Amino acid sequence: MTRTVVLGVIGSDAHVVGITILEQALSANGFDVVNLGVQSSQDEFVEAAAAHDAEAVLVSSLYGHAKQDCEGFHQRIADADLEDVTTYIGGNLAVGQDDFEETRQFFRELGFDRVFDSETDPEEAIEALRADLDMRSSEAERESQSLSA
Numbered sequence: 001m002t003r004t005v006v007l008g009v010i011g012s013d014a015h016v017v018g019i020t021i022l023e024q025a026l027s028a029n030g031f032d033v034v035n036l037g038v039q040s041s042q043d044e045f046v047e048a049a050a051a052h053d054a055e056a057v058l059v060s061s062l063y064g065h066a067k068q069d070c071e072g073f074h075q076r077i078a079d080a081d082l083e084d085v086t087t088y089i090g091g092n093l094a095v096g097q098d099d100f101e102e103t104r105q106f107f108r109e110l111g112f113d114r115v116f117d118s119e120t121d122p123e124e125a126i127e128a129l130r131a132d133l134d135m136r137s138s139e140a141e142r143e144s145q146s147l148s149a
């Protein structure tokens with residue numbers, strides 16, 4: 001089964017190399033990738049996730065303004081009834097990134113399911129996606145089995 005993921009760089013950020021590498025790695029591993037490119041708005045992520053029935057949204061940010069750019073993002077996801085969509089964020093998420101654990105905590109509290117730093121190997125994100133999405137489909141299967149039983 002093909003898994004559709006939406007990928008893009010949020011806000012006014014123009015760093016394109018990271019998502020290009022991620023797109024290639026995801027595609028090579030069987031994911032169907034909707035790449036929004038750089039300088040994508042929150043609405044573009046949400047609209048693409050709804051239009052393509054995506055299972056995950058991967059937000060990238062390199063230029064240090066991720067906190068501001070992601071404010072209210074999960075409210076928009078909820079407003080579009082997309083709470084089941086897995087959300088990841090990665091890159092250089094804070095200016096300086098002195099303490100990544102604090103940064104991770106911040107974005108987890110915003111609602112992201114996983115938070116990755118700029119040292120992340122694309123394989124790591126792919127493994128995480130496989131674990132999260134497989135888990136979710138097994139749960140759905142179990143639910144439908146118990147409903148039909």
Ligand code: B12
Binds near residue numbers: 064120
């Ligand atoms: C090339 C570059 C640029 C180019 C971008 C060209 C382009 N169109 O892509 C130019 C010169 C335009 C540029 C501009 C700016 N840049 Co710049 N740039 C870089 C640089 C040198 C390399 C980025 C890169 O391509 N890396 C290679 C790719 C493969 O790695 P990556 O982007 O980190 O992505 C990987 C991971 O982060 C991760 N990842 C990324 N996103 C996600 C998302 C998810 C979900 C997951 C799982 C993983 C993941 O996986 C990727 C693949 O392995 C970095 C420094 C550095 N060494 O990282 C600075 C850097 C990102 N830039 C920086 C800054 C400040 C800027 C400017 C604001 C500078 C300015 N004052 O104008 C502007 C911003 C312009 C804008 N609107 O975006 C800072 C950010 C500081 C911060 N966050 O604290 C950095 C870190 C430099 C620094 N040390 O200060 N930049």
